[in-house]
Each structure stands twice: as structure tokens, then as C-alpha cells.
Amino acid sequence: MLVHTSQGQNSTGSRTDVTVDANGIMHWPDQTEVQGFGVNYTVPFAHAYRTAMRQGVDIKAEIDKDVYHFARLGFDAYRVHVWDTEICDSLGNLIENEHLELFDYMLMKMKERNMKFLITxxxxxxxxxxxxxxxxxxxxxxxxxxDCLTNPDAIEAQANYLYQFLNHVNPYTGVAYKDDPDIVAFEVSNEPHHDESIEKVTAFVSKMVQAMKKTGCQKPIFYNVSHSIHLEDAYYAAGIDGGTFQWYPTGLGSGEEIGGNLLPNVDNYDIPFKAHEGFKKGAKVVYEFDAADVGRSYIYPAMARSFRTAGIQWATHFAYDPTYMAANNTEYDTHYMNLVYAPQKALSLKICSEVFHQVPVYADYGAYPANASFEAFRVSYEEDLAEMVTEDKFYYTNHTSTLPSNTKKLKEIAGFGNSAVVQYEGRGAYFLDQLEKGVWRLEVMPDAVWIDNLFGTNSPDKKLADIVWNTWPMTVQLPDLGKDFSIQGINTGNAVSGKAEGQTVAVSPGTYLISRKGKAVKWSAADTYKNIRLGEYTAPATTLEETVVLHSATQEVTAGTALEIEAEVVSASAPASVKILPNTWGAKTYDMQRTAGYSYAVTVPAEAVKAGYFSYYLLVETEEGTKTYPAGVMGAPKDWDFYQEATYTTRVVGEDSDLYLFDAARDFEELNWVWSSDVALLPSAEPAKSTLTLDMEQLPTNEDKSLMTDYSVRSYFGDVIGARAAALAGYTKLVLRGSSQRDTPVTVTLIGEDGSSFGATVTLGAEAKDYRLALADLKPTQLVTLPRPYPGFLPYYFERSAVVEQLDISRVESIQISIGGQETYQYSIESIRLTK
Structure with missing residues (x-):
């Protein structure tokens, strides 16, 4: 590994390129450690470009908007794999076309916000x-x-292309990529999958590196070393300056949101070849990562912590949805990220950026749950919360009860929901920045409402999220502002001017100057703060076309207990009333009360919750009349011509009824598992019942092509048990109903929301019957990290910071079914339930 002696210089003759020292640490020209965090973003190319063209939007204007949001989120790093197929010919000659021109424009706009780049x-x-x-x-x-990795002509074309690409002069900056001080490094190519000898792979990589260095480029050159990991000798012998990595700890392409606590999945980014000399001397960056198919906000800072522990200096999330197409999430339907449309997730990335700039490289905070708090950061699955609290900054992704040590010293606040300093009912992010004592800039994003499954099969014709501009009260409790402070709108079209009532003001989406009573304000919309102008603001207009009701019925409740019903009713103006009408003759309606924002709730009294099925309609009354849900049609069920039969339905069972944690017919589609054609859902002989059936000659292979020694599936039931969760403590036995054509030991494990795991093994026989386990006999077991991560070399089992000695049945939320240690494998499982 060579230490860089950069030839890149600025006008004063000082070095401008990043260097890599003998310990694999990148340094800026002033010798401070490189710490970068940001996103991948693809607008100049492929689907994002074509979507913009079909929509007829101004692509450069859309880039401007998103790059402004990057600034608000504190991103200082950008990476993308350039679609070479669009900007070169088959010989690798660079084509100066609209894609390359937009890419150059985008880099220039990011440079204006002090962002740095890793380009692939x-x-x-x-x-x-x-x-x-x-x-x-x-x-x-x-x-x-x-063939690109093996065909001699294709290899020559790539070398030619790399030489021309690095020599390309950005017309907006007048600087070639190879000399641009804001381009930190280059990664040769995106996710190569080599399957040749070490000698041939080394020759290939070396040829690419030499083509880039022939330009005079002195920047670090990276290669992806996390694919085909058996070839690490080949990679590090080829003259690269470091390796690139990625992490999808929840797999990819689940098709729906994954439930359960996933912090065990991101506890440790363990690289199996970390003892390799080339690895230790090479720099380390993460080019892509995401908790795919997860809509929550708690997980990202834990990933950032694990990256820093592994020695990673730079990470970029994949991928930020361009705002003009975020309502449909068509680009990568397993991912979703956007400040306007996914405010809590975006705020979580803002906190990640702070992790990368505050947590020392290689710092180790142990295992979960002990590492849920580290330095100034905390993550909580139970609260769906990530937060950072320092002396002068307070960032949070959800309602929090955390108290900053001294609110008088706060200078930056970014949040969602309620905290000790801000209470807000809206569904968008907000930012408060102190410009000087007694004067703050407030920015409020519009409400984001997810109306459909974000991670399913998406289409430009399928809207998944709405943006709503509403006015909500905001209470700001900052000693620096006191009471009766002034507020003045400063973004274009924002004419708000007034004073707070006490510490509360009514705010709509936009930017504002707020100032202490009697304080003279000298700031204007044109003034700058860090890398933004005070009057800057961008967000889509309201997309809500009609009232939206978001409600899922509680699946099961015990007879004779009150039933809590909650719903979100999203509309441009508050409805006159929201009611629940049971679908029984002569039933009375129950008025739902607004609790906050768009949320409504009502308690159906215990005497009305009788064994059987509690079916009901939800009625929303507006100026247009009454609309009935779930059908979403005008009219009421008591109207003579009302013909819609759709209702919400809750099963009402007896107090002694068994509680089904897993039902194959109900839960198969949402199982977490390593896909195999040997696993299927099959109908059973009994009507309306099915079995999870596994029949394998051998287990699947690991990343290193060795056979797995365990095969597990996991099912999340936290949202299934619903209102019966309080009754969990009354159960004493776990019952598995199933069979096997041959005697097969199967381990059943209950997983707690804290990552604890307790299980036992039963041997299934040929007869389909109930196999009973006493809960008191369950012992601590190994928890498999499911869904399996990508890359697959990451840890198979989660090792908790401290073993929990006793099962807390009241906190279980998932079930794991495991097999292993045999020559062949077979089972058919219909259900797993709790019984008294």
C-alpha cells in the first residue's frame, strides 16, 4: 500500500487531494481525518431521468431543491455509480450528452453546499x-x-473509458474530475462479481487502476472487496488504496414493511478478513447501505455506530428519492428516503451524519442493548426514536421525553413531534437555528402521510404518500426567546407576521424569523447561515385530493374488555365529525375524538364487546356529506340505498381462548427467511388451513459457498396479538401443531422486543398433532439475524450484551423456527399458539 504524495495543488501550491496513511486512515489536506456522510442520488441517469422527462419537470430545478434538502440534513458526502452505458460508446469513448451535463451541473450545485464526492x-x-x-x-x-470482467475487448473499453472519464473537465467548474479537490476518491466499478483465478483478477483490477493513474490522478482509488470475498488477496495486490463495502442488514425486496426489533441485525459490522494486511492498510468506505423495507426511524444511527467501530470513514445511504417522484417510490421500491415524504427517516440520517463526525473511528460500545446509548446518541426501538443531545444541538426523530442539560445553550434543533423544547402536531420535520442571541430561523416542512404500502409493487399510477399543507400550533419553549416572541415569514409568498401567544404560534410550511420580544432583527431572507440562504424553502404543494382514512382493525380482543379504536383522518380541513357505527341492527354510534393532528380515538365499552365478531363502519362527515369507510363511498349504512358490505372486523374470543402466534395461512407471506424453492405454503387436508412446509436434501450455502448448519424462519406477531397482549402473562404452554415424514427436531424460539430469545426443541413425527412445551422450560437460545443481511458474510447469530435469564412473556413479539444438524430436513407446521 502506497502512501499518497499528491501532485494535486491549488493556486498557493498546497496539496488538495486526500491522502491515505500506513494505517488505512484517509486525511484531508490539513491532515485531519476524513469523515463523510451522505447519500446516493441518481437524477441525471436511467429511470430517474426518464421519469423527470415524462413529468415535464425542470430537472436542474429539481436537483436544486433536493440539494438544498441535503444541506438541511447536514450531508457532506455524495456517491453514485454513473450509468456508463449512457455516457460512452462500446469502445469506452466518453460521450458529452445531456446525462453527463446534468451530472456536472449536480456536482457543481453540491460543491456550493460544501459536499464532497466518491464517484464510481x-x-x-x-x-x-x-x-x-x-x-x-x-x-x-x-x-x-x-463479460465486462473477462472479455479482452470489454476490458480495453473500460480502461479507455476510465482514462477519459477522469480527464473530463466539468464545464460548470472548469476543473477535470482527476483534479477536483472536492472529489475525495474514485471507486473503479460497482459490485463486480469475479469468478476467475487470483492472478487474473489482480491483472484486471490493476489494469483499471493504472488507466486511472495514467491521467495523473493522485486521489485514492478504491475497489469493491465485499463481493467475492475469497479474492481479497487479488484485490489488495492490485495497487488499490482501499476497499468499499455495503450493508443491507434487513435483506432486500421483502415486499412489505418488516416488523419487530431490528437493532440486533445492525449490532456489528464484522468483516471476516479484517486481519488481512491489505485490509488493515487500506482505507474503508461504505458506498451503499440501508435498512431496506423498514419505515421506522430508530435504526440508522446504530448502523452508523457499527460502521465507525469497523473503521469506516465515509458512508452514503442508498438511495435518496428525488422529490418529484417520491410519492410513487418507483425507482427502488425496497428503499424509501426523502426529507419531505419520509421526514422521520431523513432526520435519522441527519443524526447519522453527526455520528460520523463525533464518534471516533474504531470506537467500540459493546453489544445491544448496552450500546443503544453511545456518546451523545440514543436509539430506541420501543419508542421508534433516534436522538442526539449535545450542549448546543438537539435532534430527534419522534416524540421524546429527553431533557437537554441546559436549554439556554441550545443553538440547533431538528425534530419531529413533541419534545421538551418544541410541541408540534404536524407530520413534517422542523428546524430551529439560532442566528444570534434572541433571533432564530424556523423552517417547517409540510405533513407527510403514507397512504399505501411503500415497499410493494409500485407504479407511477399508484400514489403511496400524500403531502398536506396545514396550519398547526407550535409551542417553542426556549429561554432565549421567552414569551410573546415575534414571528415573520421570509420565504417567497409567506406573509405571516405576528406574535406568539405565550410561547405558541400557528405555523404553516415555510421559513420564518422568530425573535425575542423587543429584539431588533437585522436579518433578511437574502442573508446566509452556514450553507443556506435564510429565505430558501422548497416543498411540493398539497397533493391530497380527497379525505384519506388510515385504519386497521384490531385483529383479536377478549370478550368483555373495552376495545380501543384509533384512526387517522387526513383532510385539508378538520371533519365535522368522525364516528364508529357497529354493523348490528339498531346499534348506536360512537363519536371519535381528535387526540392530536389527524389522529382520532374512541373506546367501545366492554359491555358492547361480545364473543363473535365486532364489525363496524367508520363515518366521516365533511361539508360534502358523510362518507363511509372502508369502502370510501358517499352515504351512510342507514341510508335505504346503501349497498356497500365492506366493514372493519375484530375477532372477539373468550378469555380462555388460545392465542395464535403463528398461523401458516395467515403469516406465510410475511415470513423472514432465506429464500429456497424447498420451502412452500401448502393447503392442508382440513378446509381453510395451510402448512408451512420445508423439504430439503441439504441446507442452503453461505457467502463462502459452505453449507449452512442452521435454517431458520421468523414470523413477527406483535401486530397480530394486538389488544390481547395484556393477557400474555396468563398463558403457560407453547403448542406447535405439525408433523414430519421423518423424525425431525425443530427448535421454536420466542423473541422479545429487547432482543432476548428463549426456546426449546421438539421432535416432530409422522402424525399431525399438537406438540406441547411448558413456557417455564424455555431456555436462552441463539437468535438468528433475520432477514439475512447483504453481504451474507455478516454474523449469522446475534450475541446480546448480557444474557437474559428468564423469559418475559409479556414482551415477546416474534417467533423463530429452526432446524439443523441432520442429513435431510422436513417439516409441516400449521400453527404455533399459546394456551393456558
Whole structure:
């Protein structure tokens, strides 16, 4: 590994390039450690570009808007795999076209916000996903990914392309990529999958590195070392300056949101070849990461912590949804990230940026749950909360009861919901920045409402989220502002001017100057704060076209207990009334009360909750009349011509009824598992029943092609048990109903919301019957990290910071079914339930 002696210089003759020292640490030209955090963002290319063209939007204006949001989120790093197939021909000659011009423009706009770049010139992909690919001129289209790694002509084309790409002069900056001080490094290509000898792979990588260095480039050059990990010798022998990594700890493409506590999945980014000399001397960056198919906000800072522990200096999330297409999430439906449309998740990334700049590299905070608090940071699955509290900054992704040590010293606040300093009913993010004592800038984003499954099969014709501009009260409790402070709108079109009533003001989306009573304000919209102008603001207009009701019925409740019913009724103006009408003859209606924002709730009294099924309608009255849900039609069930039969329904069972934690027919589609054609849902002989059936000659293979020694599936039941959760303590036995064609030991494990796991093993026989386990006999077991992460070399089992000695049945939320240690494997499981 060579230590850089950069030839890149600025006008004063000082070095401008990042260097890598003998310990694999990147340094800025002033010798401070490189610490970068940000996103991937794809607007100049492929589907994002085509979507913008179809919508007829001004692409450069859309880039401006999103880059402004990057600034608000504190991002200082950007990475993308360039779609080479769109900007070069089959010989690798660079084509100066609209894609490259937009890319150059975007880099210039990010440079204006002090962002830095890691650029991957080669993607290997066609430009289709998720659409059919177009016929593009590049070598990737001619050869395909596999041949690009082996075909001599394709290899020559890539070397030619890399040489020309690095020499390309950005017309907006007048600087070639190889010399741009804001380009930290280059990664040769995106996710190569080599399957040749070490000698051939070393020769390939070395040829790419030499083509780049031939330009005179002195920047670090990275190669992806997290694919084909058996070839680490080949990678580090090829003259690279470091390795790139990625992390999808919850897998990819689940099709729906994954439930349960996933902090065990992100507890440790353990690299199996970390003792390799090349690894230790090489710099380390994460080019892509995400907790895919997770809509919550608690998880990202824990990932950032694990990255820092592993020696990672730079990480970029994949991928930020361009705002103009975020309502449909068509680009990568397993991911979702946008400040306007996913405010809590975006705030979590803002906190990640702070983690990367505050947590020392290689700092180790132990295992979960002990590491849920580290330095100034805390993550909580139970609260769906990530937060950072320092002397002068307070960031949080959800309602929090945390008290900053001294609110008089706060200078930056970014949050969602309620805290000790801000109470707000809206559904958007907000930012408060102190400009000087007694004067603050307030920015409020509009409400974001998710109206459909974000992670399913998406389409431009399928809207998944709405943006709503509403006015909500905001209470700001800052000693620096006191009471009766002034507020003045400063973004274009914002004419708000007035005073707080006490510490409360009514705010709509926009930016404001707020100032202490009697304080003279000299700031204007044109003034700057850090890397933004005070009057800057961008957010889509209201997209809500009609009232939206978001409600899922409680699946099961015990007869004779009160039933809590909650719903969100999203509308441009508050409805006149929201009611529940049971679907029984002569039933009375129950008025729902607004609790906060769009949320409504009512308690159906215990005497009305009788064994059987509690079916009901939800009625929303507005100026247009009454609309009935779930059908969403005008009219009321008592109208003579009302014909819609759809209702919400809750099962009402007896106090002694068994509680089904897993039902194959109900839960198969949402199982977490390593996909195998040997696992299926099959109908059973009894009507309306099915079995989870596994029949394997051998277990699947690991990342290193060795056979797995365990095969587990997991089912989350936290949202299934619903109102019966309080009754969990009354159960004493766990019952598995199933069979096996041969005697098969199966381990059943109950997983707590704190990552604890307790289980026992039963041997299934040929007869389909109940197999009973006493809860008191369950012992601590190993918890498999499911869904399995990508890359697959990451830890298979979660090792908790401290073993929990006793099962707390009141806190269980998932069930794990495991097999292993045999020559063949077979079971059919219909259900797993708790019984008294």
C-alpha cells in the first residue's frame, strides 16, 4: 500500500487531494481525518431521468431543491455509480450528452453546499430498472456485466473509458474530475462479481487502476472487496488504496414493511478478513447501505455506530428519492428516503451524519442493548426514536421525553413531534437555528402521510404518500426567546407576521424569523447561515385530493374488555365529525375524538364487546356529506340505498381462548427467511388451513459457498396479538401443531422486543398433532439475524450484551423456527399458539 504524495495543488501550491496513511486512515489536506456522510442520488441517469422527462419537470430545478434538502440534513458526502452505458460508446469513448451535463451541473450545485464526492465511473448495468432497458451505446450494453470482467475487448473499453472519464473537465467548474479537490476518491466499478483465478483478477483490477493513474490522478482509488470475498488477496495486490463495502442488514425486496426489533441485525459490522494486511492498510468506505423495507426511524444511527467501530470513514445511504417522484417510490421500491415524504427517516440520517463526525473511528460500545446509548446518541426501538443531545444541538426523530442539560445553550434543533423544547402536531420535520442571541430561523416542512404500502409493487399510477399543507400550533419553549416572541415569514409568498401567544404560534410550511420580544432583527431572507440562504424553502404543494382514512382493525380482543379504536383522518380541513357505527341492527354510534393532528380515538365499552365478531363502519362527515369507510363511498349504512358490505372486523374470543402466534395461512407471506424453492405454503387436508412446509436434501450455502448448519424462519406477531397482549402473562404452554415424514427436531424460539430469545426443541413425527412445551422450560437460545443481511458474510447469530435469564412473556413479539444438524430436513407446521 502506497502512501499518497499528491501532485494535486491549488493556486498557493498546497496539496488538495486526500491522502491515505500506513494505517488505512484517509486525511484531508490539513491532515485531519476524513469523515463523510451522505447519500446516493441518481437524477441525471436511467429511470430517474426518464421519469423527470415524462413529468415535464425542470430537472436542474429539481436537483436544486433536493440539494438544498441535503444541506438541511447536514450531508457532506455524495456517491453514485454513473450509468456508463449512457455516457460512452462500446469502445469506452466518453460521450458529452445531456446525462453527463446534468451530472456536472449536480456536482457543481453540491460543491456550493460544501459536499464532497466518491464517484464510481462504471455501473455495469443497463439503464432499465425498474423499466425495460433502452438500447444504449455503452460497452455495458454490448458485453453485459459478466463479460465486462473477462472479455479482452470489454476490458480495453473500460480502461479507455476510465482514462477519459477522469480527464473530463466539468464545464460548470472548469476543473477535470482527476483534479477536483472536492472529489475525495474514485471507486473503479460497482459490485463486480469475479469468478476467475487470483492472478487474473489482480491483472484486471490493476489494469483499471493504472488507466486511472495514467491521467495523473493522485486521489485514492478504491475497489469493491465485499463481493467475492475469497479474492481479497487479488484485490489488495492490485495497487488499490482501499476497499468499499455495503450493508443491507434487513435483506432486500421483502415486499412489505418488516416488523419487530431490528437493532440486533445492525449490532456489528464484522468483516471476516479484517486481519488481512491489505485490509488493515487500506482505507474503508461504505458506498451503499440501508435498512431496506423498514419505515421506522430508530435504526440508522446504530448502523452508523457499527460502521465507525469497523473503521469506516465515509458512508452514503442508498438511495435518496428525488422529490418529484417520491410519492410513487418507483425507482427502488425496497428503499424509501426523502426529507419531505419520509421526514422521520431523513432526520435519522441527519443524526447519522453527526455520528460520523463525533464518534471516533474504531470506537467500540459493546453489544445491544448496552450500546443503544453511545456518546451523545440514543436509539430506541420501543419508542421508534433516534436522538442526539449535545450542549448546543438537539435532534430527534419522534416524540421524546429527553431533557437537554441546559436549554439556554441550545443553538440547533431538528425534530419531529413533541419534545421538551418544541410541541408540534404536524407530520413534517422542523428546524430551529439560532442566528444570534434572541433571533432564530424556523423552517417547517409540510405533513407527510403514507397512504399505501411503500415497499410493494409500485407504479407511477399508484400514489403511496400524500403531502398536506396545514396550519398547526407550535409551542417553542426556549429561554432565549421567552414569551410573546415575534414571528415573520421570509420565504417567497409567506406573509405571516405576528406574535406568539405565550410561547405558541400557528405555523404553516415555510421559513420564518422568530425573535425575542423587543429584539431588533437585522436579518433578511437574502442573508446566509452556514450553507443556506435564510429565505430558501422548497416543498411540493398539497397533493391530497380527497379525505384519506388510515385504519386497521384490531385483529383479536377478549370478550368483555373495552376495545380501543384509533384512526387517522387526513383532510385539508378538520371533519365535522368522525364516528364508529357497529354493523348490528339498531346499534348506536360512537363519536371519535381528535387526540392530536389527524389522529382520532374512541373506546367501545366492554359491555358492547361480545364473543363473535365486532364489525363496524367508520363515518366521516365533511361539508360534502358523510362518507363511509372502508369502502370510501358517499352515504351512510342507514341510508335505504346503501349497498356497500365492506366493514372493519375484530375477532372477539373468550378469555380462555388460545392465542395464535403463528398461523401458516395467515403469516406465510410475511415470513423472514432465506429464500429456497424447498420451502412452500401448502393447503392442508382440513378446509381453510395451510402448512408451512420445508423439504430439503441439504441446507442452503453461505457467502463462502459452505453449507449452512442452521435454517431458520421468523414470523413477527406483535401486530397480530394486538389488544390481547395484556393477557400474555396468563398463558403457560407453547403448542406447535405439525408433523414430519421423518423424525425431525425443530427448535421454536420466542423473541422479545429487547432482543432476548428463549426456546426449546421438539421432535416432530409422522402424525399431525399438537406438540406441547411448558413456557417455564424455555431456555436462552441463539437468535438468528433475520432477514439475512447483504453481504451474507455478516454474523449469522446475534450475541446480546448480557444474557437474559428468564423469559418475559409479556414482551415477546416474534417467533423463530429452526432446524439443523441432520442429513435431510422436513417439516409441516400449521400453527404455533399459546394456551393456558
Amino acid at each position: 465511473p462504471i455501473a455495469f448495468w443497463d439503464n432499465g430498472w425498474p423499466e425495460p432497458a433502452e438500447k444504449t451505446p455503452g460497452f455495458a450494453n454490448k458485453y453485459g456485466k459478466e
